[in-house]
Amino acid sequence: MKTILIVGGGFPGLVTALSCAQLGYQVRLFDVKESLMDSQNHAFKPIVINASSWRLFSALGCSDQLIEYAYPLANMHVLRQDWARFSFNADGHRFPYLGYVIMGHQLQNTISEAVLAHPNITCYLGVKLTALDLKPKPQLTVGKRSFNGDLLVACDGMRSWCRQQQNIPYEQKSWHKKAMIIPTLMKEVSTDAYLRFTEFGTIACLPTQKSHHQLILTAQSDHSLFTYESEHIQTLAQDLLGDIGQINHCEKPVVFDLQEGFAPQVATPGMVLLGDAGFSIPPVGAQGLNLAFYDIGVLADLLAESLSTGQALASKRFADRYNDIVMIHHKNLLDRVGYLVNLFNLQNPILQVGHGLGLKIMNHVGLFKKYIAEFGMGLRYPVPSLLRGRQPDVYMRVKK
Numbered sequence: 475m476k477t478i479l480i481v482g483g484g485f486p487g488l489v490t491a492l493s494c495a496q497l498g499y500q501v502r503l504f505d506v507k508e509s510l511m512d513s514q515n516h517a518f519k520p521i522v523i524n525a526s527s528w529r530l531f532s533a534l535g536c537s538d539q540l541i542e543y544a545y546p547l548a549n550m551h552v553l554r555q556d557w558a559r560f561s562f563n564a565d566g567h568r569f570p571y572l573g574y575v576i577m578g579h580q581l582q583n584t585i586s587e588a589v590l591a592h593p594n595i596t597c598y599l600g601v602k603l604t605a606l607d608l609k610p611k612p613q614l615t616v617g618k619r620s621f622n623g624d625l626l627v628a629c630d631g632m633r634s635w636c637r638q639q640q641n642i643p644y645e646q647k648s649w650h651k652k653a654m655i656i657p658t659l660m661k662e663v664s665t666d667a668y669l670r671f672t673e674f675g676t677i678a679c680l681p682t683q684k685s686h687h688q689l690i691l692t693a694q695s696d697h698s699l700f701t702y703e704s705e706h707i708q709t710l711a712q713d714l715l716g717d718i719g720q721i722n723h724c725e726k727p728v729v730f731d732l733q734e735g736f737a738p739q740v741a742t743p744g745m746v747l748l749g750d751a752g753f754s755i756p757p758v759g760a761q762g763l764n765l766a767f768y769d770i771g772v773l774a775d776l777l778a779e780s781l782s783t784g785q786a787l788a789s790k791r792f793a794d795r796y797n798d799i800v801m802i803h804h805k806n807l808l809d810r811v812g813y814l815v816n817l818f819n820l821q822n823p824i825l826q827v828g829h830g831l832g833l834k835i836m837n838h839v840g841l842f843k844k845y846i847a848e849f850g851m852g853l854r855y856p857v858p859s860l861l862r863g864r865q866p867d868v869y870m871r872v873k874k
């Protein structure tokens with residue numbers, strides 16, 4: 475049985491472990507944390523799982539457990555002024571919803587349970603890795619013990635130790651912006667998500683359970699709102715939401731910095747960088763983790779293919795094929811997030827009115843709405859088997 479070594483048990487690490495184990499690989503998963511469950515890292519994060527990623531969870535046998543905590547997103551509205559609105563939804567045929575919102579700790583716990591119960595996965599928790607070699611095959615060292623594998627998947631976050639050990643370039647930059655997440659009880663229940671461009675940034679309103687919502691405010695890091703008292707924040711949030719909804723009560727907010735990081739190549743012979751280790755963008759478009767799930771789908775197809783062809787996983791050809799398929803999507807997403815940041819930075823009132831007009835006009839262009847909805851639902855081509863809701867077949871599915 476071939477062995478996959480995985481470093482990092484965040485969402486991408488756990489999902490990679492499950493998808494490799496279901497293909498019949500032996501998986502060894504390493505994390506510095508003592509436990510995979512109840513990560514405080516994720517407790518405050520509302521995670522949007524787009525429609526394609528949801529299919530991946532269904533193929534991995536986790537969607538029945540996740541649905542208990544997941545809130546379906548029917549419609550998404552992008553607004554600037556009250557009169558400027560662009561709305562889209564799923565096509566209703568292939569996908570009932572654009573995606574689902576789930577709180578990070580519930581996602582983490584549900585996938586962790588599946589990982590811990592899987593007979594092909596062995597977890598090594600609370601370990602400090604001391605060395606990493608990729609040639610001739612990947613080898614990880616923990617103190618005096620060494621672990622050999624056929625492929626190493628580094629899912630150890632933005633400051634990836636594995637990436638640094640191999641001196642793989644990573645371009646990192648700060649957006650000089652911060653986001654504030656405010657758990658909020660709204661007066662009405664809504665199934666719709668909203669993103670409003672404001673004079674100084676954006677406010678997003680995501681429904682979670684019943685009338686619970688997560689408000690996400692973004693602005694320049696030095697904006698005074700990050701120093702406001704809770705009451706003042708609630709008043710500001712209500713002003714910005716306008717007719718989107720009436721706030722009943724805001725809870726204590728959490729603030730974090732927005733930054734991006736990008737490896738020009740995420741695969742090298744013997745190792746693949748996945749999740750924030752290879753590509754990280756701020757969650758303003760709720761896309762980063764979903765792109766990681768796409769990458770996992772591509773990896774699973776290539777792993778399935780190599781089971782039938784016998785191709786070495788640590789070969790240059792394997793790494794090149796993986797890069798060829800995924801890098802184009804990383805670059806596209808970075809470009810599109812760049813457009814979003816330009817809109818976000820629009821300070822000139824005349825340009826803001828122009829943007830509002832653009833939203834209003836595009837709201838009548840069906841094809842454009844379809845294109846945006848498909849992008850939001852994570853439809854990237856070629857669509858890997860897991861993102862079609864199927865286990866990869868053990869023959870070639872992904873073509874260059």
Ligand SMILES: Cc1cc2nc3c(=O)[nH]c(=O)nc-3n(C[C@H](O)[C@H](O)[C@H](O)COP(=O)(O)OP(=O)(O)OC[C@H]3O[C@@H](n4cnc5c(N)ncnc54)[C@H](O)[C@@H]3O)c2cc1C
Nearest residue numbers: 482484505506521522630631635749750757761762763764
């Ligand atoms: C508030 C918020 C909301 C978000 N919402 C969305 C969303 O809606 N949609 C979306 O697509 N994305 C979203 N994201 C982004 C998403 O959370 C991240 O992309 C994702 O969590 C990255 O996971 P990761 O496992 O790559 O990194 P991390 O979560 O940083 O996990 C890294 C793991 O590796 C382990 N580790 C680190 N170093 C080592 C080492 N040397 N040895 C062993 N283990 C190690 C760590 O303990 C950890 O378990 C959001 C992010 C935030 C902050």
